[in-house]
Amino acid sequence: MTRSAPRSQAAELELPGLVRDRVREGRAKAAATRARRHAEAEIAEESPVARVLVDVPLAHLDRPFDYAVPVAMAADARPGVRVKVRFAGQDVDGFLLARTTQTTHQGRLQPLRRVVSAEPVLSPKIADLAAEVAERYAGTRADVLRLAVPPRHATTEKEPSPPAGPAEPWTVSVAASAWAGHDPAEAYLHHLADGGSPRAVWQAAAGSVWPLLLAHAVAATAASGRGALVVVPDGKDVARLDAALRQVLGEGRHVALTADAGPARRYRDFLAVSRGAVKVAVGTRAAAFAPVHDLGLVALWDDGDDALAEPRAPYPHAREVLLLRAEREGAAALVGGFARTVEADHLVRAGWAHQIRPTRALARERLTVAIAGASDFDLERDPFARVSRVPREAHETIRAGVATGPVLLQTPRRGYAAALACETCRAPARCGACRGPLHLTGATTPPECGWCGRVEEAWTCAACGGRGLRAPVLGDARTAEELGRIFPGVPVVTSSGERVRASVPDRPAIVVATPGAEPVAERGYAAVLLLDTWLLLGRPDLRTDEEALRRWSNAVGLVRPGGRALAVGDPALPALQALLRWDQPGFARREAEARAEAHLPPASRLATITGEAGAVDDALTLLALPAGGEVLGPVPHEGGRDSEEWRAVVRAPRAHATALSSALGELQRVRSARKLDPVRVQVDPPSL
Template sequence: MAAGPVARVLVDSPLPQLDQLFDYRVPERLAGQVVAGMRVRVPLRSGGRIAQAWVIELAETSEFPGELSEVEDVVGEVPLLAPEVWALARAAADRAAGNASDILRVAIPNRYVRVERAWRAAEPDPGPLPTVVPPIAGYAAGEVERRLAAGDRLALPADPRPVRLPSGVWVGAWAVALAQAAAHVLAADRSSLLVVPDYRDEEQLEAALHALVDERRVLRADARQPGGERYRAFLAASGADARIVIGNRSTVYSPAARLGLIAMWDDGDPLQSEPLAPGVHPRDAALIRQEQSGAALVFAGHTRSVEVERLVAIGWVHAIEAVKQTRPRVVLTEQQFAPESGAARIPSSAWRGAQEALAAGPVLVQVARPGHSPMLVCDRCREPARCTACGGALMVPRDGGVPRCTLCGTPAHSWTCPVCEGTALRAAVVGASRTAEELGRAFPRTRVVLSDGERPLTRVGPEPALVVATRGAEPIAEGGYRAVLLLDGERMLLRESLRVAEDCLRWWTNAAAHAAPGAPVYLVGVSGPLATALATWSPAEWAEAELAARRSLRFPPAVRVASVTAAHDRVAQAIDAVTALGDGIDVLGPTPVDDGLERAIVRFDYAAGAKVANALRAEMVRTATERRRPVAGRRPARPPVLRVRFDDPSVP
């Protein structure tokens, strides 16, 4: 047994066998510098190299029977890993059968020495706490404020309208409500973490917060910032002063003094899904952190994700009823009195509505895809047109001419459909660029504005204009849009995904929320329960029905799923290990994927999550530590692969 001081560290490594605490002796030269939360360098005996690690705790003795290696050096002058962030990372990694170091890599930004030294030398001045905060509008008087103080978990339906701040800036009413909630928490000298999908939402939320609290109390952290600014905001959040931190999905891991609120806007947005291993959704991380900290938790949105609906159904999240909120006036063109024959992309009722609205201000036109003509199909049987050379999709170039392959560029001079032998092509989806060109010809005296991923636009003025935007890229209009046209709805629903209907309802409600009060919102070409949910503005009821349907089929989120990808024999071993755990676990597949690998889908109840995670984790460690002897005269074999992802968003 080694005598201390001893540092127990987590090595920063993606290897699953290193996802545990190791003991290192602290040398006298580093006494007082090695503290909990510090980043250090430590030697790895098996690898013969130096690795970075996080000091989790210090102890006087170690249970290791041999001689301990020494900590090589400290990295930086500030302990960056707060105890509550470590507890969150460990719990989230265990739930997803992943490495805690992978989560810490997402949670803690890269170090900038100059920024760190300047922050240590500066006297912090966060500004005063707010003293008078207006009540949170749109809900019963005082109800949300009481539940925030009690640390409850809430589902808030957002008010779907634009509002004008005292500064003259227009934002969504949802941003004002979340800003008011954070201001109430800050007035009690507690911090808030506000998680939003992208920078457009951050800008609205930041503007709403600056109207309520001292801007020095507001910190912003997102991937668009320079690294130094993001690191400076992280250091400020780790201080002793209460702050409001706004940012994208990694914000849920931010340090916070006396955390009082975690709020997520639009948790169903795909941008909220974490692509890096182990792929923990910030919604799940927020639920874990709320339980660990006792802070209030708010899920807000114009729609309610099916995951949040499950939490409401089991009583874990309390649904708040909206009062005195204005609902958009939605018109379903499929239910008009005199439907047109043929397949007009913009029906006459929507066309007339747009013409009348343009006399008063801007009109929003939402389309499904960017580009010119992103997708071509056979004119006879609607089979997607593919390149005969490589199988890539065909599209028409922006300058017209012969369709070309989007992958290899081969022109399709004499294309023939492999299904019906037809030779004519038609556009299945008209992109934003072509839509803007067509509307420009139809409205020659009207300014046409395009907003998509390549040409992002966040705001437009109150002047008459046709604003063509892809889903999620709709700019805010001063005073709101005088009409909104939701095109390509039937094409959006053709996407093969379990969440396609949920995504479409979210896209449409978010776009409709940009309309001015009383302005018409035209949903083109869609009918059925989804269109009715939009027209009656009842997304919560639709989510309830969707959850019931998924329960009957054992689809997520009624159950949890995990994808297991490996060679055939290793997938079989992993499946055997999981199915041996007992009832309530079933397996779909395996089915072939790329590189000779196979993928199986494991479905299991939430109560079995810990057992399934432990079993698959053990299989990952066993695969990673397996050694193969080299064969003379042969190239070394590739290391075995076993990839596991819980709650995999790619599972259709």
């Protein structure tokens, strides 16, 4: 008697051939899937626990979570790699921080879902730095790591990172010659080349080619076999420093890390640093987290520029990140600029760093500064002449300057006429629809509103009925137009807003630029003029005078050796007097003393809590202030009583700064766990 085939096999034999093959193929795939899942369920014997920092923005979940490491992933699941894990019922991204043998979790661990890439992109040092930055700024590590590690580009990741190119010949004597006149720069360079870790705050002399000097400091560090990291405010500065490093170090010895490079180029350069193929990196604020191997020097140029403060939570400042790295990794530090911030001066006064300054002889040799004051204006005839005319002395300076090269004029406002007023009564000209300010965009265009865009063809003053308009404040376009008429035959160039020029050739021209948009002249400017200095001093801000002096110094710093600078303003102002003497460090010290008396940073740590009125009140109730801490406010944000946002300021003495940051971090965790209305916490904001 013959045994009949099983029902499934018998049914399969009755199917057509093509269908039968597909059924068998499906069963084979199902068997393979079961085998793979079994392998994934089997846990590795060696270091079976993975500690993963999950990418979630909730403060109370800002800690590593333990997951089991399947055998199939054991080889790729290394510290620093990207992984996928199951968290709160969904697959989320994360970084594997460490492999261990023990876990404190009670119960069965969830296995890793997937190792996204075997490339370790988060080094232990950067992971620890991210934790410290998050604690310092009362934020989460996940938010910090979004700044530190660029998005993955899979195709780029498969490419090898070529080794660094050959080094250019370099000696300390060559570097010392470039730094000549900055005392004691030569001793600093020797210390770097010998493998030391000196710390300095550097004020550059006017006319210094600062990218070249920084490149020599990097070369001194590289001569000791160590890496270097330099951070600058913007892409224009990166381009200058990139060219200087190629000149001093040679091709292929460094990478430039900027967001403008595009995802593939940015990730390729990041991997070159992460893999140790190159040991020198330059870039903008996010480059402060670059994983440079054997870090020997961190350097920062123009630390007062607000572009170095991250506008996204937790709002870290590149200066503080670099100083933390210098402390953690035992690296040298160099904080430089034409001006000096109060924070940089505090490093000198606290003994954390020494200062490098130009000698008085070098400062006098490089630059002559003059101030055109009230005596240069016919104020009795026209009391508004101070802000609407270029004084006679400025005309003479321009005329003398364009005879030998380009002349730079810095004006604080861009546009044609940035503000308008009634010609009869001087009342500000307002829009008839929304009461917004009126301005002109050109010589023949009618005034339009800066808020709603309405064009006022037939404007009438609400105060006196007058119909005439005047411009108490002129923009760069109007200034350029007037100078073009006064100096016919001389090219006039503007640089502002979205039309920023990187450089201008070394030939006679008048360059009108807004602060921060000044082009670099090939051999420096023959003369620099600072117009409407009163306008920069009119901002209601904690750093008004310091910021004005920084912007003036950066413009004047572009002059060629032996050039001339003229500032149009009140000669009695302390900031202009500091510029006249090129004594920015002295100004910073006096500013620091005044802030210390008012218990303001850097003598104190200060934070703002901003949100809806009820949310801010809840936050202040939950906040456990450290000893000596106090609360100012809350008050409506931006000053308007109808504003939906309110803001409170909390501060503590510098001795309790760490305790205040910890208390703010705990506040964020408690609020997150209780799902309370959100508030924005910003520690040591760049402005108030």
